[in-house]
Amino acid sequence: MDEVELTEQQKKARRSRSVALGVVLAVLAVMFYVVTIIKVGPGIFDRPM
Amino acid sequence: MAMTNEHDAMTAPASAAVLDGDARDFFALLKPRVMSLVVFTALVGLLMAPGEIHPVIGFIAILAIAVGGGASGALNMWYDADIDLLMGRTAKRPIPAGRISSETTLAFGLFLSVFSVATLGLMVNWLSAGLLAFTIFFYAVVYTMWLKRSTPQNIVIGGAAGAFPPIIGWACVTNSISLESIALFAIVFLWTPAHFWALALFKSEDYGRAGVPMLPNVAGERTTKNQIVLYAVLTAISGVVPTLMGFAGIAYGVIAAVLGAAFIWYSIQVWRMPDGDKKMIPAKKLFGYSLLYLFAIFTALLVDALVAKFFGLVV
Numbered sequence: 576m577d578e579v580e581l582t583e584q585q586k587k588a589r590r591s592r593s594v595a596l597g598v599v600l601a602v603l604a605v606m607f608y609v610v611t612i613i614k615v616g617p618g619i620f621d622r623p624m
Numbered sequence: 625m626a627m628t629n630e631h632d633a634m635t636a637p638a639s640a641a642v643l644d645g646d647a648r649d650f651f652a653l654l655k656p657r658v659m660s661l662v663v664f665t666a667l668v669g670l671l672m673a674p675g676e677i678h679p680v681i682g683f684i685a686i687l688a689i690a691v692g693g694g695a696s697g698a699l700n701m702w703y704d705a706d707i708d709l710l711m712g713r714t715a716k717r718p719i720p721a722g723r724i725s726s727e728t729t730l731a732f733g734l735f736l737s738v739f740s741v742a743t744l745g746l747m748v749n750w751l752s753a754g755l756l757a758f759t760i761f762f763y764a765v766v767y768t769m770w771l772k773r774s775t776p777q778n779i780v781i782g783g784a785a786g787a788f789p790p791i792i793g794w795a796c797v798t799n800s801i802s803l804e805s806i807a808l809f810a811i812v813f814l815w816t817p818a819h820f821w822a823l824a825l826f827k828s829e830d831y832g833r834a835g836v837p838m839l840p841n842v843a844g845e846r847t848t849k850n851q852i853v854l855y856a857v858l859t860a861i862s863g864v865v866p867t868l869m870g871f872a873g874i875a876y877g878v879i880a881a882v883l884g885a886a887f888i889w890y891s892i893q894v895w896r897m898p899d900g901d902k903k904m905i906p907a908k909k910l911f912g913y914s915l916l917y918l919f920a921i922f923t924a925l926l927v928d929a930l931v932a933k934f935f936g937l938v939v
Contacts, residue, residue, distance in 0.1 A: 588646040595647035606684060610747050613678055 645724035652718055653701055653729055654694025654736075661918070662693035662789045668922045669793030669808055672871070672929040677797045685748045685796040689789055692740035692756045696785070698733035699764035702726055704772075707834035713827060733764070744796075752795040759788040773835070776842040783816030784809075804871045810862045811921060817855040818891060819914040821848050825894070826904035826911075849895045852910070856891035860884025863921055876928040880921060887917050 581589070666689045670682055677685070701708065701717055705726055708714035718724040737760050745753030767782030775781075787809045794805035824831055824838040825848060831838040840848045863884045867877030890913045893906040 585644060588644055588649075591646035591648070592643070592650070595650070609680055610684065613680055614747075 643724065643728065644722070645718055645728075649718040649723045650732065653698040653724065653732060654691075655697030655700070656694075658697055658786070659690050659694050661786065663690045664919070665808070665812060665922055666690075666789035666793035668926045668929070669790030669805060670796050671793075671926060671933070672790075672804070672808070673794040673797035675797045681748060682796070685744060685752065685793070688740045688744040688748070689752075689756060689792055689796075691736055692744070692760055693789065695733050695736035695740060696760040696763040698729055698736065699760070700768045702729040702733055703764070703768050705729075707773075707836060710834040711827075711830040713830060737764075748796045749799045751799050751801075752792050755788060755792045755795055755801075759785055759792065762788070773837070776837050776839040778837070779820040780817050783813050783820075786816060787812035804866070804869060807862070807865045807869055807871075808925075810865065811859065812918065814855060814858045814862045815914065815918055818852045818859060818887070819911065819918075821852050821855075822894065822907045822911040822914060824848070825907040845899045849897070853888070853891045853895050856888045859917075860888050866925065872925060872928045873932070876924050879924045883917055883920055883924075887913065890914075 663686055667686055670677065670685060701719055704714075705717075705719040708717050709720035714720065719726055719729055737757075741753050741757045741760070744756055763782070763785035767778065767785055771778040771782050790808035790812070791801060791805045794808070795801060821839055824840050825845065828838065828840045832841050839851060860881075861884070863880035864877050866872035867874060867880065890906070890910040894910050897904070897906045
C-alpha cells in the first residue's frame with residue numbers, strides 16, 4: 576500500500592474541517608433537543624416513572 | 625491502494641483522498657452573499673406573515689432556508705465549474721481554484737439540500753419544505769443546468785429562484801401561500817433582470833468568453849438598456865404594491881416610491897450611456913444601487929411589520 580504524507584497545509588485544512596464539523600454537529604444536537612421540548616412541551620418531564 | 629498515514633485510510637485514489645479545502649472553502653460553496661439576501665428576504669416574509677411562530681422554530685426555519693439556499697449555490701458551483709474557470713469574477717471559487725473537488729461539492733450540495741428540506745418539514749411545516757425543495761430544484765436544475773446556457777432570458781426566469789424565500793418565510797408561519805407573499809415575490813423577481821443586466825453590461829467580455837448567452841452578448845447593448853429601464857419601472861411599481869394592497873403602511877409606500885424613482889433614474893442613466901462605452905460607470909452605479917434598493921425596500925417592510933406587530937401602529 577502507498578502512503579500519502581499530508582502536507583502541513585493539508586493537515587491545517589483538515590483540522591479546520593474537523594472543527595467546523597464538530598461545531599455543526601454540536602449545534603444540531605442542541606437544536607434537536609430544544610425543538611423536541613418545544614414541540615412536545617415541558618410536560619415531557621412530568622411523566623410518571 | 626493509496627492511503628494517508630492517519631485515519632483517511634481506505635479511501636480510493638490519493639488525489640481523491642486528500643482535500644486541500646478548509647472550512648472557509650466549504651462555506652464559500654454556499655455563496656454567502658447570495659445567502660444573506662435569502663436570509664433577509666425570508667426573514668421579512670416570516671415576520672410580515674399574520675400569525676405566531678415560536679421564536680426558536682422561526683430561527684430554525686430561517687437557518688434551514690439559508691442552508692437550502694446555500695446548497696443550491698453549491699450545486700450551481702458544481703455544475704458551472706467549467707465556465708467559472710473562464711470568468712475573472714468566479715475563477716477563484718473553490719472548484720476552479722482546485723481546493724475542493726467537483727465530486728465533493730456535488731455530495732455536499734445534495735446532502736445539504738436533503739437535510740435542509742427534511743429539517744424544515746419536520747420542524748416547521750411541509751408546505752414550506754416543499755417550497756424550499758422546489759426552489760433548490762429551480763435554481764440548480766431549471767436555471768443552472770437548463771436556462772443559463774441556452775437563453776438570454778436565463779436570469780428573468782431563473783430569478784424566480786431568488787424570489788421564493790419571502791414566500792417560504794411566509795409559509796413557515798401561515799402554512800399557506802397568499803397574495804401578500806406573492807407581492808413580496810414579485811419585488812425580487814422583477815428586480816433581478818435590471819440588477820443582473822447591469823452586471824452583464826460591464827462584464828460582457830467575461831460572459832462572452834464563457835459562452836453564457838447574457839442579453840448584452842446576444843441582443844446587444846441597446847436592447848439590454850431598453851429592457852433595464854422596463855424592468856426598473858416594473859420593480860418600482862411592485863415596490864409600492866404592499867401599500868396598495870393594504871399590508872404595509874403609507875410611510876413604507878412613500879419610502880418605496882422614492883427608492884423606486886431613484887431606481888428608474890439610475891436605469892435611465894444607463895439607457896443614456898453611449899453604446900460601446902468602455903468604463904460603463906452608469907451600469908456599475910446601477911448595479912450598486914440595485915443592491916442598496918433591495919436591502920432598503922425589505923428593511924422598510926421589516927420595520928413596517930415590526931411597528932405594526934409590536935406597537936399595533938399602522939404608519
